[in-house]
Amino acid sequence: MDDRLLTTGLADEIEFLTARARAVGTAHANASLAPLDLRVRSYSVLALAASGVDPTQRELAEFLSLDASQIVALVDGLESRGLVVRTQDARDRRSNAISATPAGRALAAKAAVIVRRAETESLSGLTSAERDRLRELLKKAAFTG
Amino acid sequence: MDDRLLTTGLADEIEFLTARARAVGTAHANASLAPLDLRVRSYSVLALAASGVDPTQRELAEFLSLDASQIVALVDGLESRGLVVRTQDARDRRSNAISATPAGRALAAKAAVIVRRAETESLSGLTSAERDRLRELLKKAAFTG
């Protein structure tokens, strides 16, 4: 990589750095997940469905910062593959709780290993302590506001 | 924000946190830049063109992690508004150096102020020292590999 542009002001903007880190990281993670026929977005929904929390579609939308209509399509895709199921909440029949099937949990476990490896590869320039600190700061940044 | 999902494993994946921080940050920055008829991507090209470095389109593509064909469209848009110009390199006539016009530099300066304010707003949950540390770690993360 040619370093000339690293001296510009843009290279110090967190917004730009986040966008670039995400572009590179997502491309790498998508490629790593391709053998499982998952992408970062579908993996994220599957992982939450397999976590035991049984989130509603509304919760998924808020947490993943996606529109509710996008969650419909993602859940449709996973449901048609037998990886997750919708269960209507008896107390509020508008809500669907999303949970993983045994097949979904198995795939989520495999995918988590792959994503963790992809993360380590993408961040090979950072020490383990730096990765932990980055995780901590990003968690604050991602959930502020 | 409902915190139930923060206890899941996904909430500790840097890939996910980066994607969420970027989604929220970009949406906010795009809204802030709208009065100038810029978005994060077009602003990034304009900022680099106005930096005095006169990058080639190839350098812009690598640095912004965009495909060369996307740079064509972005530069076309800025050029048609009189904000940047293409200058053919005399020594390698395949290359175009992209530089901002006076109007482009003026707009870039205005936009930089807006983006800096948007960044501070997006990261209001972090102290100034934490923002600096995050910037430092993201710089490493964004340019590894």
Place this chain on the structure above:
DNA sequence: TATTGTTATACTCTATAACTATA
């Protein structure tokens, strides 16, 4: 009235391949 999920639509962003002109 307000909210959850759904459908539909348009727009932006991303990925790929083929082409040209130069080197």
Place this chain on the structure above:
DNA sequence: TATAGTTATAGAGTATAACAATA
């Protein structure tokens, strides 16, 4: 042969609005 830029196209991601069912 290889590279910078261009064009074209398709697919993924994002944003909005309207609707049905339910609260």
